[in-house]
Amino acid sequence: MPENRVYITRQVGNEAIALLEQKYKVEIWDSEEPIPKETLLTAVGGISGLFCTVSDIIDAGILEAAGPQLKVVATMSSGWDNVDVAECRRRGIEVCKTPDIAADAAADIAVALILMTSRNIVQGIDAIRQNLFHCWKPFWLCGSGLINKTIGILGFGRVGFGIARRIKPFGVERILYNDLEEIEYAENCAQYVSLDTLFSSSDILCICCGVNSLTKGMVNSKLLQRMKRTSILINTSRGVVVNHDDLAEALSDGTIAAAGLDVTDPEPLPVGHPLLTQPKCVILPHMGTNTAETRVAMSVNTAKNILAVLN
Numbered sequence: 001m002p003e004n005r006v007y008i009t010r011q012v013g014n015e016a017i018a019l020l021e022q023k024y025k026v027e028i029w030d031s032e033e034p035i036p037k038e039t040l041l042t043a044v045g046g047i048s049g050l051f052c053t054v055s056d057i058i059d060a061g062i063l064e065a066a067g068p069q070l071k072v073v074a075t076m077s078s079g080w081d082n083v084d085v086a087e088c089r090r091r092g093i094e095v096c097k098t099p100d101i102a103a104d105a106a107a108d109i110a111v112a113l114i115l116m117t118s119r120n121i122v123q124g125i126d127a128i129r130q131n132l133f134h135c136w137k138p139f140w141l142c143g144s145g146l147i148n149k150t151i152g153i154l155g156f157g158r159v160g161f162g163i164a165r166r167i168k169p170f171g172v173e174r175i176l177y178n179d180l181e182e183i184e185y186a187e188n189c190a191q192y193v194s195l196d197t198l199f200s201s202s203d204i205l206c207i208c209c210g211v212n213s214l215t216k217g218m219v220n221s222k223l224l225q226r227m228k229r230t231s232i233l234i235n236t237s238r239g240v241v242v243n244h245d246d247l248a249e250a251l252s253d254g255t256i257a258a259a260g261l262d263v264t265d266p267e268p269l270p271v272g273h274p275l276l277t278q279p280k281c282v283i284l285p286h287m288g289t290n291t292a293e294t295r296v297a298m299s300v301n302t303a304k305n306i307l308a309v310l311n
C-alpha cells in the first residue's frame, strides 16, 4: 500500500510537524510566505492530507490536482472560508478547523481595537512619534469612555461571547447581540435584538460572525446609516462581511465616528485605498490570533485533526 503523504503549506512550527511525522511522510513549503498557486498545484499530487492556513485558497482546482486519495483538508484557522467546503464534501473530503483555541486571542484583539478607537490611542502614539506633544491640554485627543455605553455584537459565537465577558467589567450599560437565533448561553450577559436594533442602538458594534451567504457584504451603507454618528465599528471576523467602499464613505461623511479593523477585503488593502489614510480608521494586519501560545496550539490542533481523520 502506498505511504500516506501530508503536505503543509507553510512553516507551522516543529511540534505539529513532529506529530505528523510519527505516522506519515510530511512535505512542507518551508517559508513564512504563502506557497505560489502553481507550486501548490504540483505539490499536492497524491497526498492524503493537506495542512493549510487561512491565507491559502483551497479550491476545486487544488482538490482535483491532489487526486481522489485526498481525505482531509485541515486549516489552521477558526474560519474555513478559505476552503471550498462544499466541494470537499462533494468529494468526500473531511474539512477541519481550530475554532475553540483561537477565540480568546481574537476576543482580546477586539477589546484592543475598541480601546484604540474609542480613546484615540493611535493618534496619541503618532503625536509622540511626530514630536507634537508639548504639554498636557484639557481637550486634546479626547475620546469617549466605555462606562454606560451599549456594546453590540454581531455573531454571538465563541469570540462574541469572549468579547462580552471581557467588556462587561468596563462598566458598559448593555450588551446586545444578533445572530441567526437567540442563544441560550448568552442569557446572563447579552440581550438578543433585531439586526436593525443592533445597528441603531450600539455605541460600539463588534462584528465577529462567520462568513456565509447571509453575512457576506452584509454591513453596507444601508446598515451603516442606521448607526449613531458617534458610534464605532469593529471587525475581527472577515473583511468580506463589510463593504469597504461603503465604510470609507461612512467614515469620511461622518455617518459613524470610527472603525477598527483586524481584517480587510482584500488583505492587504491596495495602496491608495481610502481606508489606509482615513484617520478615523485603525487597521491591523489580521493579528487576532497572534499570540505565540495560540498559534502553537492552532498548529498542533490542525496536525491532530489530520491524524484523527487519517487514522
Ligand SMILES: O=C(O)C(=O)CO
Pocket (backbone or CB within 6 Å): 054, 076, 077, 078, 079, 080, 102, 288, 289
Ligand atoms: O483563525 C482564523 O480564522 C484567522 O483568521 C487567523 O487566525
